[in-house]
Amino acid sequence: MLGKPLIAAEVSEIQQKLDAFTAQWQAHGKQLNAKGEIYHNFFIVLTVDQETAPATGCSIDASVRFIKDVESNFGVDLFDRFNMAYKLDDEVHVVTKEDFETLIAIKKITPKTIVFNNLVQTLEEFEQKWEVPLEDSWHKMVFAEQLSA
Template sequence: MSFSPQSRIWIYQSNRKFSAAEESTILKKLEAFTNQWKAHGNELLAKAEIRYGFFIILTVDESQANVTGCSIDSSVRLIKEIEQEYNVDLFNRFNIAYKLNNEVIVNNKEDFETLVNIKQITPNTIVFNNMVQTLAELETKWEVPFQNSWHSTVFAHLL
């Protein structure tokens, strides 16, 4: 099934990496959800995936039916259930993910700031921009060098 580059996405970043068993169970739960996800009775063309063991990504192709507030609410409820069931934090926007030696690492804002300060995070360190909103942006603007990200404006005083 192919999704339009303009498909809407939502990224939920975990504060810790899911185990392989957790990831498998969560994916089954997400798949069951996306297979029956509806907006005002219309089936949504949707999919879910987990990338790097940290990121739950929901995708909806609105060329078939538009997402509604109610359908977004139902997805948020599911993510909150996963959060409680697996004791992870999926809504904390102050947790920042980056890559170090091709490993994804998630730190809180204070620890990340320290790493920028001591030059462990460089202008070329890959960071994750979870604010992207479309599939096209996910492919081109999600994993970006720190210097090209919103992070660099927040932590500019440290560079």
């Protein structure tokens, strides 16, 4: 997840790199049935059909190297786990954990606010549980104190 949205030219360039990467992405010499997509100009999502050929340690390492390369080439931070993303009026916002807590405290973010559950593991989870109300996500436990204030 990015701290700032990508502009159209960056999305296009990164998508081309994603397509090239997934076209040659392998695990132990077997081509992975994979794709990469950019969502909301903030999120890069890689998916792999684990039944065709599963991702392994080396292929996962290759994906991390690829994402780190994107980070350095585009001046973005994709691995900052303290960035929190949410939707307000159908627009995605990304803030620090501290700012997220403040927004909860001042009721700008509520239990009904849509957040992004980046812990999803499968395509089905991604499709059903990635964008969810805060009250239905792990965010509810982490920010319980702020939500109850």
